[in-house]
Amino acid sequence: MLQILELFGGIGSPRIALRNMGIPVKSIDYVEIDEKAVRSYNAMFTGELPYKTQDVCGWNLRPDILIHGSPCQDFSIAGHQGRQTKDDGRINYGRGADRGSGTRSSLMWETINIIRNMGAWRPKVVVWENVKNVLSKRMNKNFRKYISEMDSMGYTSNFKVLNAMDFGLPQKRERVFTVSMLGGEFDFSEMEKRPVENLEAFLQPAVDDWYTITAPSMVSCIGKTGVLQRITIIKDFCYTITERPDRAPGCGCLPIGNGKYRYLTERECWRLQGYSDEDFDAAATVNSRRALYKQAGNSIPVPIFESMFDTLLNGGKKIYSSQQTLF
Structure with a gap:
């Protein structure tokens, strides 16, 4: 059974994708601070002990795949300036190092902290999604710092801007996906794309x-x-x-x-992110119109994860190490 850890988990699009693919999965934890998003997650994954709102700082678990989509609004490491550094010059990402900076995207560095604290055992795959603007001239330095930190822990990272329209959804939504792997390398060209579906099929x-x-x-x-x-x-x-x-x-x-x-409508927005009406109906029983709109806007298109996980788990030339499957 595949074990995943969802940080900044939102409404759980990675787990929805794995469920849609029929892959047995255990979410060893789901970490999300937005109480209304947690409501929707619990409503869609019934039959389990309900999750509660949780702060991402200081987590230390052992998944096969770690997925994080940290907030992007303040994507910056400025809050670390003046903080204590390690002997080799790298920033000390100890818990609380950036808690007083007032930024939200700085929480991304908490993921680095979580992985580093795992010691010798680390997730085989780390997936990070963020806005296209992280590649801009102003933010690229911080993006490269993230890649450098992953590299220092033994990961090989590749990234690509993916558009939801290339995976069947009639929504022009471009986001940067970074896949970091131990003992392998992810090839985005091996992700299967889908023709764009007719918009009418998504409308009420x-x-x-x-x-x-x-x-x-x-x-x-x-x-x-x-x-x-x-x-x-x-x-x-x-x-x-x-x-x-x-x-x-x-x-x-x-x-x-x-x-x-x-x-x-809220339902249409959920459909255009790849969720089923059953998923939406479950979330709609516990949330307001405003919350449902917000959750759709903050989500990651489900079909992108379906294609990515299919490449990771079922095929691709570069995701194997010594002729052994990844998991």
Whole structure:
């Protein structure tokens, strides 16, 4: 049975992917501080002892695969400046080293701390997902520092910007995925891609008037080009789903006739992230509309994990070491 550790676990898209693939999996722990996301996770994975909100700092467990998608808003190691360093010049990522920095993305370094504290035994695979902007000129130094730290612990890391549209979902969502491996190397070219499905299959045939865009300030932005504030009209695909597609619809809006437009519904957002209606219905019984939107916007597309795990577990030239399977 595959053992995974979900840090910054959200609503559990890696585990959903493994479940969809029929792979026996044990989540040796799920760590998420957002109580409403924990509610959804528990609702989807019934029959288990309920998880509680947990801080990621200081975790020390032994999974086969560690997945983390730390917050990206403040992606910086500035909070470590002036902190004690190791003799070899590397930053000391001891627990609490960055607790006073006020950043959220600095929690990424807690994952480094967790892996380093495992000692000789470490996860064979570490998967990290983050926004495309971590590769920008301003943030690239920190991204490279993460790769360097993984390298110092014996991992070989490869990264690639993956688009949800390449894995069947009609959502243009680009994110950086980094796969770090012990005794092997992940080849992103071996991930199986899927043709984009028809957007209509993800949309509800009829929705409540609540989703109709009526605010004059928003109506005036629909379909505009060349301006800072604009709302794209969805045609064959939507753009990146965010936490508030009902208030800041960067994903776009849908035409409903008579010159009117509407937001995507919460259910549609979950579908466009690869979740089933059964998953959504379970989460909807314990959460508000606002929370369901936020959880969809913060999630990772399930089909990307399905393809990635299929490559890791079932194929690929470079994921084997000495002719032995990875797990």
